[in-house]
Each structure stands twice: as structure tokens, then as C-alpha cells.
Amino acid sequence: MAPSAVSPPSSPSISSVPKILVPEKVSAEGLALLRAQYEVDTRPGLSADELLALIPAYQGLIVRSETKVTAAVLAAGVRLRVVARAGVGVDNIDVDAATGLGVIVVNSPSGNILAAAEHTVALLLATARNVGRADASLKGGKWERSKLVGVEVGGKTLGIIGLGKVGMKVARMAIGLGMKVAALDPYASPDVAKQAGVQLVGSLDALLPVVDFLTIHTPLLASTLNLLGEAEFRKMKASARVLNVARGGVYNEEALLKALDEGWIAGAGIDVFTAEPPLPDSAPARLAAHPKVVSTPHLGASTVEAQENVSMDVCTQVLEILSGGLPTAAVNAPLILPEEYRRLQPFVRLVERMGSLYTQHFAGGRGGMVGGRRFELVYRGELAGVGNTRPLFAALVKGLVSSISDAGGRDVNIVNATLIAKERGIAIDERHVRDAEPTSTYASLVTLRSLQIDGSAEQVIEGYVSGKAIFISKLDRFTANFHPEGTLLVLHNYDEPGKIGNVGMVLGRHGINITFMQVAGLNQQAKEAAAAAAASTVGSVADGPVEDESESRSVLYVTKEALMILGVDGEVTTDVIDDLKTSEGILNVSVVKL
Numbered sequence: 001m002a003p004s005a006v007s008p009p010s011s012p013s014i015s016s017v018p019k020i021l022v023p024e025k026v027s028a029e030g031l032a033l034l035r036a037q038y039e040v041d042t043r044p045g046l047s048a049d050e051l052l053a054l055i056p057a058y059q060g061l062i063v064r065s066e067t068k069v070t071a072a073v074l075a076a077g078v079r080l081r082v083v084a085r086a087g088v089g090v091d092n093i094d095v096d097a098a099t100g101l102g103v104i105v106v107n108s109p110s111g112n113i114l115a116a117a118e119h120t121v122a123l124l125l126a127t128a129r130n131v132g133r134a135d136a137s138l139k140g141g142k143w144e145r146s147k148l149v150g151v152e153v154g155g156k157t158l159g160i161i162g163l164g165k166v167g168m169k170v171a172r173m174a175i176g177l178g179m180k181v182a183a184l185d186p187y188a189s190p191d192v193a194k195q196a197g198v199q200l201v202g203s204l205d206a207l208l209p210v211v212d213f214l215t216i217h218t219p220l221l222a223s224t225l226n227l228l229g230e231a232e233f234r235k236m237k238a239s240a241r242v243l244n245v246a247r248g249g250v251y252n253e254e255a256l257l258k259a260l261d262e263g264w265i266a267g268a269g270i271d272v273f274t275a276e277p278p279l280p281d282s283a284p285a286r287l288a289a290h291p292k293v294v295s296t297p298h299l300g301a302s303t304v305e306a307q308e309n310v311s312m313d314v315c316t317q318v319l320e321i322l323s324g325g326l327p328t329a330a331v332n333a334p335l336i337l338p339e340e341y342r343r344l345q346p347f348v349r350l351v352e353r354m355g356s357l358y359t360q361h362f363a364g365g366r367g368g369m370v371g372g373r374r375f376e377l378v379y380r381g382e383l384a385g386v387g388n389t390r391p392l393f394a395a396l397v398k399g400l401v402s403s404i405s406d407a408g409g410r411d412v413n414i415v416n417a418t419l420i421a422k423e424r425g426i427a428i429d430e431r432h433v434r435d436a437e438p439t440s441t442y443a444s445l446v447t448l449r450s451l452q453i454d455g456s457a458e459q460v461i462e463g464y465v466s467g468k469a470i471f472i473s474k475l476d477r478f479t480a481n482f483h484p485e486g487t488l489l490v491l492h493n494y495d496e497p498g499k500i501g502n503v504g505m506v507l508g509r510h511g512i513n514i515t516f517m518q519v520a521g522l523n524q525q526a527k528e529a530a531a532a533a534a535a536s537t538v539g540s541v542a543d544g545p546v547e548d549e550s551e552s553r554s555v556l557y558v559t560k561e562a563l564m565i566l567g568v569d570g571e572v573t574t575d576v577i578d579d580l581k582t583s584e585g586i587l588n589v590s591v592v593k594l
């Protein structure tokens with residue numbers, strides 16, 4: 001399609017139904033799941049420029065190996081929440097850039113591994129028996145039996161580099177063909193290898209001279225790029241054949257061409273290339289055309305079954321993510337089981353609101369007061385037994401930074417929370433306290449403390465969950481019990497008669513409706529501390545009016561402080577706040593939008 005046929009970047013068509021772009025051939029089974037709820041646009045053959053132009057309108061992107069999901073594509077995808085790879089390898093996706101932007105990358109870790117393993121065996125036998133050349137020769141009208149004598153694989157040694165999911169399947173199939181298998185994989189389990197009858201070796205030097213066939217099944221990483229070059233091919237038997245159904249570039253293509261041309265090795269079966277399709281006359285093109293090479297155009301995963309599997313795998317995850325759930329195979333997010341996540345959901349909401357309350361109430365919405373701070377999140381009761389609290393960590397970061405105007409416009413989630421916290425200098429320690437406090441009546445209690453350099457608590461917010469409802473039970477020194485929801489006015493005041501009426505009048509004058517109201521008194525500890533402080537200054541403690549005006553004021557201030565927490569409807573302008581601040585007995589006012 002010509003670039004002019006797509007919308008320009010500035011005016012992508014935006015609809016209210018979330019949209020998913022599929023620029024490659026992905027099986028219809030999975031896409032049908034998505035079509036029930038979302039607009040799915042299949043646009044095979046989209047150019048890089050067209051992708052850049054279209055991506056701003058999409059929440060989801062589903063690709064295979066052809067689409068390059070670059071940092072530029074991700075940055076342009078302002079609505080993107082998920083990039084799904086309908087397959088295994090994610091080397092065509094800039095996963096780091098996605099992580100930074102909070103975009104979840106998912107894949108199908110095992111949907112096509114049988115297909116890839118079987119294709120490897122197909123190439124193994126095809127290279128051993130010259131199947132490709134024989135087919136072409138016969139189709140060309142020739143009958144070349146003596147030129148096309150092959151070798152057997154039974155009894156021979158197959159070397160496998162990368163004994164992961166595909167590598168292990170290939171190993172089992174090769175053993176089934178009567179081959180001996182030696183493998184190199186620094187991360188493979190020796191026990192699993194032994195049980196499968198695979199001999200693990202410690203280095204390429206130990207592997208290369210002994211193998212008759214070599215196959216690689218590692219991902220393409222900086223550490224596996226050009227893993228085999230001239231020096232390595234020279235160490236192999238002249239009769240050896242090499243296979244690649246992993247990624248182009250693990251064998252250096254120029255070196256492989258030289259090894260074939262100069263007879264250092266006997267042949268190759270290659271499914272993947274550094275450029276797909278190869279440019280004319282390039283190394284991958286010469287490799288594909290080489291008479292000693294059986295080549296296929298990246299067909300490892302191209303079976304009907306594998307394509308249905310990977311499509312179902314990734315589409316299910318896209319559905320889950322776009323409806324607020326978690327994926328089962330995220331490449332850039334921690335693994336959290338769905339039931340675990342559901343259990344944490346109310347706490348996720350609670351902790352996010354606590355973070356937001358902190359920033360708006362204590363830090364006055366000023367990012368500078370949140371950045372560079374240390375926080376402690378303490379989980380008590382049942383929550384203390386939850387192993388994976390990553391969603392709570394992310395919720396706190398999100399809450400702390402979301403009301404700050406310079407939050408960078410990024411959605412904070414479990415994918416990028418650590419990065420964003422690090423960028424802002426926010427340190428969060430999580431503590432699990434297994435014994436609920438003796439006085440606690442809650443099944444689980446969460447405490448957020450902002451810490452001084454010496455580790456002492458500066459401000460405290462405490463909350464709990466009852467059923468699915470969330471409550472704040474402590475705001476600094478005050479005992480409260482309110483839903484952290486909607487627009488709240490938090491007024492620090494002297495707890496004297498008439499305050500509520502005054503506040504009600506000010507808000508009424510400004511046409512602001514009060515939806516609920518609560519007076520949060522000093523907690524017992526604070527009362528005792530205040531009383532002790534007051535006693536040491538004025539020598540007496542008073543709860544009610546005191547005779548001496550000057551002394552009574554300071555006593556009242558410390559023993560009769562309270563927070564008035566109001567839920568309000570209507571816009572709280574600076575005029576309203578100024579009016580409230582100048583009301584008698586009001587010490588401070590903060591507006592919190594949750």
C-alpha cells in the first residue's frame with residue numbers, strides 16, 4: 001500500500017473502541033477472540049513509515065518476526081499498552097524502550113517450539129541427504145544419483161548450542177533418530193540434560209571438533225551475535241554440517257560462506273537470515289543461494305498448528321491486558337499468577353490512593369517533595385504472607401507521581417515502576433510484618449511512611465481493605481476512617497465547637513456540595529505525646545476551656561487538634577481554599593483528588 005493511503009501522524013483516526021493493529025499474518029482463531037470486544041485491523045505488508053503513521057491510534061500491536069517495533073514506533077504509539085509477539089523471539093522489538101514507556105511486551109513462549117524443532121530435524125535430514133539439490137536437479141530434467149550421495153545421521157553426533165525449549169525437543173528427536181547429542185548451554189540444568197541423555201559440555205572448544213552436525217537454539221542477543229565466526233568453523237570436521245533455525249547472525253554469515261566455499265565444513269541448513277528477505281547480492285542472499293546450503297524462508301514456526309497456538313496465546317493475553325488484567329507470558333514484567341493478582345487488586349487500589357494522598361496532602365502536589373525521598377511500605381496481617389508484592393510497589397510509585405504535573409505523561413505500571421522510581425530518586429523499602437499488631441482489628445493493614453534520613457518516620461498513612469472497599473485509617477497523627485475517593489478537602493483545625501458550621505457556610509457560599517464529612521481526632525499516642533508536651537510547657541493539661549487565655553490557647557492547640565475530612569462535589573478553586581484558610585481555627589487546608 002502506498003504511504004499516502006494512510007492517515008498522517010498528526011491525525012490518526014481515534015475511536016472510542018480500543019484498537020489493535022496486526023501488520024502481519026496472524027491466525028484468525030485468536031483474532032476472533034479480540035474482535036468480540038475490540039476493533040482489530042489486519043494490515044499485512046505495512047511499511048515502516050506506514051506503521052509509524054498509524055500506530056498513535058492503537059492500544060495493542062500484534063506482530064511476528066517481520067515488523068520492527070523500534071523505539072520510534074513505541075514512542076509514536078502514545079496509546080499503546082501492549083505489544084504482542086505471536087511467536088518466541090522478541091529481537092525485532094525494542095523491549096527496553098517498551099519497558100521505559102510502560103508498554104507490556106508479551107510472547108508465546110512455547111506455542112511454536114514443536115514446529116521449530118521439527119523444522120530443524122527436516123533441515124538436518126535435508127542437509128544429510130541433499131534433498132534440496134536433488135529436488136531442484138530432478139525438476140531440471142536431470143537424474144544425478146551418484147552426485148547426490150548423502151550421509152546417515154544415525155550414530156553421528158549432534159551438537160546443540162542452547163538447550164532451551166526448542167533445543168531440548170531437537171535433542172529428544174535426534175536421540176530418537178539414533179544420534180548422540182552433546183550440548184553447550186551455561187544455564188541448562190545438568191540433571192535435566194542427563195535424564196534426557198544429553199552430554200553437557202563446558203565450551204565451544206570442547207564441542208566443535210567432535211560434532212557431525214551442529215544446531216543453534218539460542219535467542220539473538222549481544223552475547224550470541226557472531227557466536228560462530230571463522231575461527232570456530234575452522235575447528236569443525238570438514239564433513240560437519242551446521243543448522244540454524246534460531247536467528248540470522250548467530251553464525252557470522254560471511255564466515256559461514258567462507259567455511260562452505262573453502263571446504264572447512266560440508267554443508268548448512270539455514271532457515272533464518274540477518275536480513276529477511278535478503279537484499280540481492282548480500283551475504284544472506286548468497287548463503288540462501290549457495291549450492292551447499294538447504295535454505296528455507298524463515299519457516300520454522302510456519303505450521304497450521306503452531307500459528308493457531310501462538311495466535312491464541314497472545315490474543316488471550318492482549319485481551320487480559322486491555323481489560324486491566326495481567327499477561328501469562330510477559331517478556332518485560334514479573335510473572336504474577338492471575339489469582340494472586342486478583343487477590344491483590346483492592347490493595348493495589350488502596351496503595352495507589354495512599355501514594356496519591358501522600359503527594360497531594362503532605363507534599364502539596366509538589367513533585368520535588370516526593371522525588372529523592374525514602375518510603376517504607378509495611379504489610380501486616382494476611383498481606384504479610386503475600387510473596388509477590390510487585391503490583392503494590394508499582395501502585396505506590398504510580399500514586400506518588402501521578403498527581404505531579406511533570407510525571408512525564410507515562411503510565412506507571414508493573415513494567416516501568418522500578419525505572420520511574422529510580423529516575424525520580426524515590427526509594428521504597430517493603431516490610432512484611434507477620435504478627436498483626438495486637439490492637440489491630442483488620443485482616444490486613446498497609447502502612448506508608450515517609451522516612452527521615454535517620455530512618456525515623458516523618459509522615460504516616462495507614463489503610464485497610466474490607467471486602468472490596470478500601471479505607472484510610474490513619475493520616476499522620478489522626479485516627480480516621482474514610483474512603484479515599486473523589487475530591488477531598490482535608491482541613492487541619494482546632495477541634496472547637498462551630499468549626500463545622502463555619503466550613504459548611506464557606507463551601508455553601510461557593511456552591512460546593514458536601515458528600516460526606518468526618519472528624520479525625522488525634523490518635524491515643526499523639527494525644528499522650530501532645531499532653532505530655534503541653535504539661536511540660538504550661539504545667540497543666542486541659543481538655544476544656546482554661547481560665548488563662550494565653551496559656552489555654554497553647555494547651556488547646558496541642559490537645560484538641562483534629563482533621564476535618566470532607567468529600568465534596570464542585571470545583572475547589574483557590575478562592576475557596578483562601579476563604580477556608582482564613583476561617584477561624586483552621587490551620588491548614590489541602591485538596592486531594594483521588
Ligand SMILES: NC(=O)C1=CN([C@@H]2O[C@H](COP(=O)(O)OP(=O)(O)OC[C@H]3O[C@@H](n4cnc5c(N)ncnc54)[C@H](O)[C@@H]3O)[C@@H](O)[C@H]2O)C=CC1
Binds near residue numbers: 089247272299302
Ligand atoms: N525459526 C523459527 O521460526 C523459530 C525460531 N525460534 C528461535 O529459537 C530461539 C530459542 O527458542 P526457545 O528454545 O524457545 O528459547 P529458550 O529461551 O527456551 O532457550 C534458549 C536457550 O539458549 C540458552 N543460551 C542463551 N545464551 C547462550 C549462549 N551464549 N550459549 C549457549 N546457550 C545459550 C539459554 O540458556 C536457553 O536455555 C528463540 O529465541 C527464537 O529466536 C523460535 C521459534 C521459531
Ligand SMILES: O=C(O)C(=O)COP(=O)(O)O
Binds near residue numbers: 064090112299301302
Ligand atoms: O517464534 C519465533 O521466534 C520465530 O522465529 C517465528 O517467527 P514468525 O512468527 O514465523 O515470523
